[in-house]
Amino acid sequence: MTETRGLKLNAITVLGGAIGVLSASLPWLLFRPNRLVQGDALAVWQLSGPWHWLALVAWALIGLSGLWRSSLRGYVGTALLVGAIAAIALTISSNAALLLSGAGEFARVSVSGGVWLMLLAIYIAAFGVGTEMKFAAPMVLLALLATFVLGAYSRLGPAVEYAAVSDTFFTELLRHFALSIAAVIVAVVIGVPLALLAVRNSRLEGLVLGGAGLLQTIPSLALFGVLLAPLAWVGRSVSVGAVLAIIVIGALLSFAISRLPVSGLSGVLPVRFALVGVTALVALPMLAVLIYNALIGNLGGLAAFVQPAALLSSAGIRGIGAAPALVALTIYALLPIVVNTFVGMKSVPEGVIDAAKGMGMNQRQVFLRAELPIAIPAMLTGLRGATVLSFGLTTVAALIGGGGLGFFILRGVDANAPDLILVGAAPIVILALVIDALLRALSAVVTPKGLR
Amino acid sequence: MIEFIGVSKSYNAGTVILNDISLTVERGELVILIGPSGCGKSTLLRLVNRMIAPSSGQILIGGKDSALLDPVELRRGIGYVIQSIGLFPHMTIFENVEVVPSILGTQKAERRSRAESLLHTVGLEPGVYGSRYPRALSGGQQQRVGIARALAADPDVMLMDEPFSAVDPITRGGLQDEFLRIKTEINKTIVFVTHDIDEAIKIGDRVCVLNAGAVQQFDTPEALLRAPANDFVASFLGEDRELKRLSLMPVTALMRIPPSNAGEARGQVLASSSARDALSQLMGASGRELNVMDVAGNVIGLIAMSDYGRNP
Numbered sequence: 001m002t003e004t005r006g007l008k009l010n011a012i013t014v015l016g017g018a019i020g021v022l023s024a025s026l027p028w029l030l031f032r033p034n035r036l037v038q039g040d041a042l043a044v045w046q047l048s049g050p051w052h053w054l055a056l057v058a059w060a061l062i063g064l065s066g067l068w069r070s071s072l073r074g075y076v077g078t079a080l081l082v083g084a085i086a087a088i089a090l091t092i093s094s095n096a097a098l099l100l101s102g103a104g105e106f107a108r109v110s111v112s113g114g115v116w117l118m119l120l121a122i123y124i125a126a127f128g129v130g131t132e133m134k135f136a137a138p139m140v141l142l143a144l145l146a147t148f149v150l151g152a153y154s155r156l157g158p159a160v161e162y163a164a165v166s167d168t169f170f171t172e173l174l175r176h177f178a179l180s181i182a183a184v185i186v187a188v189v190i191g192v193p194l195a196l197l198a199v200r201n202s203r204l205e206g207l208v209l210g211g212a213g214l215l216q217t218i219p220s221l222a223l224f225g226v227l228l229a230p231l232a233w234v235g236r237s238v239s240v241g242a243v244l245a246i247i248v249i250g251a252l253l254s255f256a257i258s259r260l261p262v263s264g265l266s267g268v269l270p271v272r273f274a275l276v277g278v279t280a281l282v283a284l285p286m287l288a289v290l291i292y293n294a295l296i297g298n299l300g301g302l303a304a305f306v307q308p309a310a311l312l313s314s315a316g317i318r319g320i321g322a323a324p325a326l327v328a329l330t331i332y333a334l335l336p337i338v339v340n341t342f343v344g345m346k347s348v349p350e351g352v353i354d355a356a357k358g359m360g361m362n363q364r365q366v367f368l369r370a371e372l373p374i375a376i377p378a379m380l381t382g383l384r385g386a387t388v389l390s391f392g393l394t395t396v397a398a399l400i401g402g403g404g405l406g407f408f409i410l411r412g413v414d415a416n417a418p419d420l421i422l423v424g425a426a427p428i429v430i431l432a433l434v435i436d437a438l439l440r441a442l443s444a445v446v447t448p449k450g451l452r
Numbered sequence: 453m454i455e456f457i458g459v460s461k462s463y464n465a466g467t468v469i470l471n472d473i474s475l476t477v478e479r480g481e482l483v484i485l486i487g488p489s490g491c492g493k494s495t496l497l498r499l500v501n502r503m504i505a506p507s508s509g510q511i512l513i514g515g516k517d518s519a520l521l522d523p524v525e526l527r528r529g530i531g532y533v534i535q536s537i538g539l540f541p542h543m544t545i546f547e548n549v550e551v552v553p554s555i556l557g558t559q560k561a562e563r564r565s566r567a568e569s570l571l572h573t574v575g576l577e578p579g580v581y582g583s584r585y586p587r588a589l590s591g592g593q594q595q596r597v598g599i600a601r602a603l604a605a606d607p608d609v610m611l612m613d614e615p616f617s618a619v620d621p622i623t624r625g626g627l628q629d630e631f632l633r634i635k636t637e638i639n640k641t642i643v644f645v646t647h648d649i650d651e652a653i654k655i656g657d658r659v660c661v662l663n664a665g666a667v668q669q670f671d672t673p674e675a676l677l678r679a680p681a682n683d684f685v686a687s688f689l690g691e692d693r694e695l696k697r698l699s700l701m702p703v704t705a706l707m708r709i710p711p712s713n714a715g716e717a718r719g720q721v722l723a724s725s726s727a728r729d730a731l732s733q734l735m736g737a738s739g740r741e742l743n744v745m746d747v748a749g750n751v752i753g754l755i756a757m758s759d760y761g762r763n764p
Binding site: 349350351355373374448451 | 501503524525526527528529530531532534535536537538539540541542543544551552555585586587598601602611
């Protein structure tokens with residue numbers, strides 16, 4: 001009797017199979033003789049070779065296996081699914097080869113709606129079969145991976161475009177990564193203290209939160225336009241030594257004022273804020289460019305920072321390129337960091353702070369032992385938001401010669417080559433998802449057990 | 453010993469919170485600060501550990517002017533228990549209790565054994581609760597931890613700001629009984645703020661009634677109930693203040709030594725009962741006399757309604 005227990009119809013598998021069969025109603029491949037023409041969509045019956053028919057038969061059988069009341073159906077379903085994946089891969093591979101033979105250098109074959117629908121069908125069917133056979137999902141993933149590794153898709157448009165740019169792909173990927181990360185680091189350096197200031201001083205609350213929100217609304221292109229002239233001028237006329245001098249003098253003055261016996265006077269605080277502000281304004285773009293150069297391993301750019309006589313332009317601060325991109329990205333990354341730090345600090349119960357002070361913690365201990373552990377999950381949420389946002393936004397850096405994966409997207413748009421756009425866009429999405437998952441994991445580790 | 457000498461507190465706008473307060477809390481004494489909302493009782497308490505600075509006047513702690521001490525150092529020597537409890541949610545119960553000793557650099561093993569004995573003192577089994585997080589405890593249990601935490605560095609002085617106000621009445625009664633027991637064990641100078649007059653009478657050695665930033669009366673609960681200094685104190689104590697006073701009085705203070713007819717079948721009341729509880733029982737017995745019994749079951753006296761007329 002155990003044979004039939006629970007063996008009702010497996011609706012998920014049936015659905016997966018049905019969607020697989022339905023994919024025949026959409027074209028599977030797209031053939032374009034060159035980049036300028038619209039291209040021909042190829043329906044299933046226009047394809048050659050037996051593989052596409054076998055794939056459809058496999059889908060039909062997968063759907064039927066969901067109706068079959070036997071404990072074997074999990075294994076049969078998995079085998080059919082792996083078979084379907086192989087048949088689809090062979091269909092794509094053999095038809096792409098056939099279409100491209102003698103079609104010239106600019107001819108491209110892409111997958112079309114039917115294949116995307118089958119991808120959905122694979123996902124659903126794997127889930128359905130997976131309820132009956134433990135290793136279904138890993139085996140399906142393995143099969144998909146195998147078709148990639150074996151080069152079934154190497155003649156498709158994105159693969160061809162990637163092959164053409166493969167020598168610069170990893171350089172741009174690294175730049176993209178370095179621009180985003182450097183911007184987020186500087187945004188943390190600015191945003192966290194600003195948010196803490198806003199938490200301590202309710203008069204600054206509106207200014208800081210409103211300011212960060214306002215900055216977010218500036219269109220990136222307008223920001224580049226605004227930054228172009230001043231950054232170009234600074235790069236041409238100011239030396240590294242001058243900037244270092246301003247930073248050192250600013251820091252020393254600020255420190256000296258904090259030690260003055262008159263620090264209780266109300267006039268001193270704004271002066272100190274202004275001093276710190278001006279110093280930060282000079283120091284932070286330098287820091288951003290420094291981190292960026294360090295991340296991409298640009299030793300020449302780094303070396304300029306230890307030559308006081310060198311102009312800032314030799315350190316990478318120019319009207320176009322990485323510097324304006326970094327400034328813009330930092331500004332956009334500010335909002336999630338400021339808001340989440342603020343919210344995290346505000347979520348610390350009043351009683352906890354009162355008790356912490358009352359039992360004799362000094363200001364630093366109250367912050368480190370009581371406030372920070374409670375605020376850190378929210379702060380990490382902000383960091384995660386800022387990072388994912390930055391990864392997407394860094395795309396625009398390519399507009400001003402900052403490089404990054406946006407470079408391929410721009411070129412793809414210019415050349416009317418959607419496959420090239422995909423070469424730039426897909427890694428951004430994947431990278432953003434990976435970073436998001438990593439920071440989620442970090443957040444889970446750092447969140448104190450009592451707060452989970 | 454805590455001495456307030458001519459202490460005033462006012463804010464810029466001219467609002468006077470405390471007006472020229474002078475009072476002394478003796479060593480080992482539990483003084484209650486009580487009064488309506490806004491009377492300045494919490495402010496007076498928070499002046500002691502300098503969470504608030506006085507506008508004028510001096511506060512001496514153990515003879516030393518608190519204004520001359522480092523506030524952080526001062527607070528480490530003063531236990532602090534507040535209404536919102538303020539346990540650190542990210543720390544276990546052990547870690548919460550050990551916060552001050554860990555700041556002071558006490559060895560881990562010593563800290564832990566102290567925390568264990570303190571949790572015992574406040575009636576929480578350390579093996580069961582020590583490794584839990586605050587959110588897994590009830591409000592009453594959390595405040596027990598709050599008291600243990602305040603005692604961890606063995607301070608001479610404890611400040612308690614409405615510690616039992618946020619828990620339900622039944623838990624509150626239990627906590628008060630428990631606290632009275634702990635109080636005799638720890639022998640601290642305690643300043644305790646409450647707005648609950650029954651709580652004040654039950655646990656205070658002396659009660660300081662405040663109104664509008666000034667001391668109205670500062671005396672033992674018994675004296676307060678017997679002779680309120682003014683109309684405000686009288687109305688604050690309530691129309692039933694004679695009944696409240698009876699609750700402070702043992703029934704043995706009113707009973708008559710039994711005449712010859714002792715042992716006659718009557719209702720009984722234990723010698724440890726308060727005069728108020730005995731009155732309640734008398735009313736239940738339709739006013740007939742009751743035997744007052746000692747723990748061994750001997751009749752040691754008689755009590756009747758008429759005995760309540762002779763008010764000592």
